Every structure is written in structure tokens, then in C-alpha cells.
Amino acid sequence: MSMHFKFAVSFVALTLAGAAFAQSSADKPERIRGEIVSFTGSTLKVHRRSGDTVTIDMQESSGVNAVKAIKLADIKPGSFVGAAAMPGPDGKLTAKEVLVFPEAARGTGEGHYAWDLGANSTMTNANVDTVVQGTSGHDLKLSYKGGSNTITVPDNVPVVTLIPATRAELTTGKKVFVVATPTAAGTYGGKFVVVEKDGVAPPM
Structure with a gap:
């Protein structure tokens, strides 16, 4: 198992400690569930279940896994x-x-x-x-x-269970579960993405 995958898995596990991630706080990560609209460069756009579309900036350290x-x-x-x-x-x-x-x-x-x-x-x-x-x-x-x-x-x-994935799998129409931090500009900084693979969507 690669160090990157170990990091990604450990991070998602930590994000599941939801009590520490109050969604009403501007500087705390949020859990975003929805469908990919597009992924271009480092910009991921997701149409959320709530009906709005959000822009997520994926950093080099942003982990990507599938289920x-x-x-x-x-x-x-x-x-x-x-x-x-x-x-x-x-x-x-x-x-x-x-x-x-x-x-x-x-x-x-x-x-x-x-x-x-x-x-x-x-x-x-x-x-x-x-x-x-x-x-x-x-x-x-x-x-x-x-x-x-x-x-x-x-x-x-x-x-x-979690399996490794790549950014090439962040394609339009796939379901995603994203942990991201709100920014002052109204966008999000991506921390971790779990993307649909082989028809299996992230259920969390």
C-alpha cells in the first residue's frame, strides 16, 4: 500500500469524526454530497443534493479514493x-x-x-x-x-471499503462525497474526495 493511499485513508477516517466538523463554522470542513458537473485543471464543480452547484479547488495534497x-x-x-x-x-x-x-x-x-x-x-x-x-x-x-x-x-x-482512485476518474456525472473547507471567496478547498467507481457510489 502506497504512502499516499495510507494518508488518504487516514484522512477520510479522521473526517468521519463529525462532531469536530460543525458545518455552521466558516473555518471547518463540510461534507459535500452530489454529482460531478466538471473537473478542469484543479477545479471540481459538484451539483449538491441540496440543489446548488459548488466550486472546489483541489490541492496537490487533496486525496482521491473510490469505494x-x-x-x-x-x-x-x-x-x-x-x-x-x-x-x-x-x-x-x-x-x-x-x-x-x-x-x-x-x-x-x-x-x-x-x-x-x-x-x-x-x-x-x-x-x-x-x-x-x-x-x-x-x-x-x-x-x-x-x-x-x-x-x-x-x-x-x-x-x-475504500480503494485507491485517481483524478482521471473525476468525470462528469459521477457521484462524489467530498470533504472541503469553505473559503472567503465562496468556493471550497478540497481535502478529500471519494468518487463513484464501477457503478458503486459513495454511500456515506
Whole structure:
């Protein structure tokens, strides 16, 4: 694994510590989800889900990765995962997506905190202690510094892992997840991009 990929993976893991990245703060990174309009030179334009189009300046240090779909059965005790989840009527957490981190990213962004994938959504970056087969998926017992929880992962929920990508893959129409910092000029400074590859869009 290259040093660049290690850096990129570690950075995205850190960005998942969403509690530190309040989107209302002008000097804090934001998570941008949408579709690529264009990528020319170092300028990436993304049409966000919210309806607006933003301009992102990609620096030399801006990491680019993609995601690869894997099976729910690939999550084993000892895996380090990031699971976005929503509470059900009974308060139990049900996953909306699960990212299985490469070993190089183990331990980074660890914890349980608010997320912005939907109302009341949370993100848990944690070690998988146990995996129990249920009637509608798998129950993951997760532990992290300071706590633990159990998240139900339905069979139809996206499960992905990170793989290397290049800027040549930032083409019009692809779905992206971008971590970027707002600038005074109204644009963004790109920190990290996860781009769709082989039809697999970043679910986070």
C-alpha cells in the first residue's frame, strides 16, 4: 500500500469524526454530497443534493479514493468499521451504510457522534466485537473508546471499503462525497474526495 493511499485513508477516517466538523463554522470542513458537473485543471464543480452547484479547488495534497462494494458477510469480528445509522421507534440503531476501513485506518475517527446523512443520524467508528445473524440482517456489537453499541445492518444496506482512485476518474456525472473547507471567496478547498467507481457510489 502506497504512502499516499495510507494518508488518504487516514484522512477520510479522521473526517468521519463529525462532531469536530460543525458545518455552521466558516473555518471547518463540510461534507459535500452530489454529482460531478466538471473537473478542469484543479477545479471540481459538484451539483449538491441540496440543489446548488459548488466550486472546489483541489490541492496537490487533496486525496482521491473510490469505494468497492463488499458483502455483509465480509464484516468479521475484529473489523474496524464506520456505520451511519438511524434510531428506530424502539431506539435501536439501524445502519444506513457501513464502511469497512482498510487496516491502515484502524482506530482513526473512533467514537460515536452525530452525522448528517439524515435527521437524527449518527456515525459510529468502532471495532466489531461480535457479529450475530438475525432475521433481517446482522447485528454488530461495536466498541470504541468510551463506549459501545449494537447496530443492526439489514441485508440491503450498502457495505463498502475504500480503494485507491485517481483524478482521471473525476468525470462528469459521477457521484462524489467530498470533504472541503469553505473559503472567503465562496468556493471550497478540497481535502478529500471519494468518487463513484464501477457503478458503486459513495454511500456515506
